[in-house]
Amino acid sequence: MLIDSTEALASFVGRAAGAGALAVDAEFMRERTYYPRLCLLQLATEREAVAVDPLAGVDLAPLAPLMRDAAVTKVFHAGGQDIEILNRVFGAPPAPVFDTQVAATLAGFAAQASYQDVVASVLGVTLEKSQRYTDWSARPLAPEQVEYALDDVRYLIPLYREMRRRLESAGRMAWLADEFERMADPATYAVDxxxxxxxxxxxxxxxxxxxxxxxxxxxxxxxxxxxxxxxxxxxxxxxxxxxxxxxxxxxxxxxxxxxxxxxxxxxxxxxxxxxxxxxxxxxxxxxWPVIERPSSRRTVSAEVVDLMAALVRARARAHGVAPTLIATRSDLEAFAEGDRESPLAHGWRHAMVGAELEGLLRGEIALSVSEGGVAATPVERGAVKREDGDEA
Missing domain, CATH: 1.10.150.80 (HRDC domain)
Incomplete structure (x- = not known):
């Protein structure tokens, strides 16, 4: 359904209130502007999907309360740019949010897994790709363009439900809380x-x-x-x-x-x-500003980073995610240097391995080989080894 009037949008908002979850996707152009130009906004509940045409003069104001309704989770896939646009449109980002691409990384998918790939794998639905390079600012929109756009939200709610089920079953939902709060934080989209x-x-x-x-x-x-x-x-x-x-x-x-x-x-x-x-x-x-160069900044030895990398690989294998999704070698070097802005210091990465890495760097955790893999065990304080191997 294409919504090209403010009255029709207000009617949809009334039906969507209390839905619990609202799928959101945006089509935009920014090749010739500083700010992205919103060309089409797709929305869906479990019962219906609509495409809102702001270029037809639709006032998006009726949607603002729904975007900030704490009882309605706004569901995106790779929603960073979409949320940036909506933050500008409404003066605040949607909240609360759930991003199925972020969730997919903890459900066994590769980093930055596409919407089409995740939908096909989880829901068994193959999506069309024919309109991928459409000029969404051109009017009128053909029916096949609208249908293609609606597919971007039609399957987001069932995908969200299944992702939640998988992550809750694995005890990983809490790991995403910090990431989703960051996505809904206005400061994330502020440009200094x-x-x-x-x-x-x-x-x-x-x-x-x-x-x-x-x-x-x-x-x-x-x-x-x-x-x-x-x-x-x-x-x-x-x-x-x-x-x-x-x-x-x-x-x-x-x-x-x-x-x-x-x-x-x-x-x-x-x-x-x-x-x-x-x-x-x-x-x-x-x-005067200073940009630190890697060659002069890093003081942690390569051996220490190697130990950290071994622990990351072990935890990645145990949780079924790619090691590079957790941290690159540069990430590990920065974390060892005390970078508190590191992804390893926050959110699911900290829960998965960051806290253990902190213990490893403090000498509170030792790594050993166990059953062909790496095991991390607490170091007993007071049991100090001499170079000859005997306890002091």
Whole structure:
């Protein structure tokens, strides 16, 4: 069913209230804008599925209370971008949420398993892929396009029910709580312009005042792209931003000839670019940003990381998940260095193996070979071994 009026949407919301779970998916375009442009919003309960057309002038306001109804779980598959869009539309992300792709990783599926693959495996339904590259901003929508879009939510509720059953049976539902709370947290979708320099390609090639200049340039570009709702690359590409930061030009005329910087951008934004450079150069030395490089940051020995990796592999095998889904070697190195932002420090990864890794790093857990695998056992305090093997 295609909803192309606010009244029809309000009617659906009335029927969906109290449903317990609401499947949600969004079709959007962002190739020519900074913010994703919502083109179609698919919703489903266990009884019906609808496609809401915001480009037909439908006011989505009647949907806002349902999106924040604590009694209705909003179900997504790989819903990060969808939730980002809805956060902007409604001023807050949907809550509570359940993501079947995230759940699938703990139910034996590969990381980032596709909706089609999970539906086929769990529900035995083969979904069409013919409209995968549809321009969802084009109107009118053909009936087959609407049906294709509705398939993205038709099977989400039964998939959600089965995923819950499997995870509850395995005692893993609680592991997902932190991840789903993060997805429903407005802070997750907040963009800090002052930190965007960290996302600039080749930013790590700069140091000192040059990196301070890049920070100011990237913050200016982010705010200007937001203001004009255009892709950042349309203003100044990453490579050009780094080159400007390296040169630190003093005058607008010095910008002419910088590769990747058009004359139109210089005319329109030259003064703002120079002002950003000036702010960066005026930054006190003690406030210069620093991007740590792996070669200088890592102090944990390779042997320690090898032990950690062995424990991760053992726990991954026991729980039927891929080791790389739990942690990469870089993740283990950072965790051993005390990175409290590491995924291993939170959520299901911490429950599965992170807590044991902390014990291993503190010397409270020893690894040994047992039945062809790795066993972790508590270390008895006071039983200190000498190099000759005798107890002290």
């Amino acid at each position: 312009p002052e930190k965007q320099y960290l996302r600039v390609k080749r930013a790590s090639s700069l140091r000192g005042s040059s990196l301070a200049v890049l920070r100011e340039l990237a913050a200016w570009r982010e705010r200007e792209a937001q203001r004009r709702d255009i892709p950042k690359r349309w203003l100044v590409p990453d490579e050009t931003l780094v080159e400007i930061a390296r040169r630190a030009p003093k005058r607008e005329a010095d910008l002419v000839g910088v590769r990747g910087l058009s004359e139109q951008v210089v005319r329109r934004h030259g003064r703002a670019i120079i002002e950003a450079v000036e702010r960066g150069l005026a930054t006190p030395r003690e406030l």
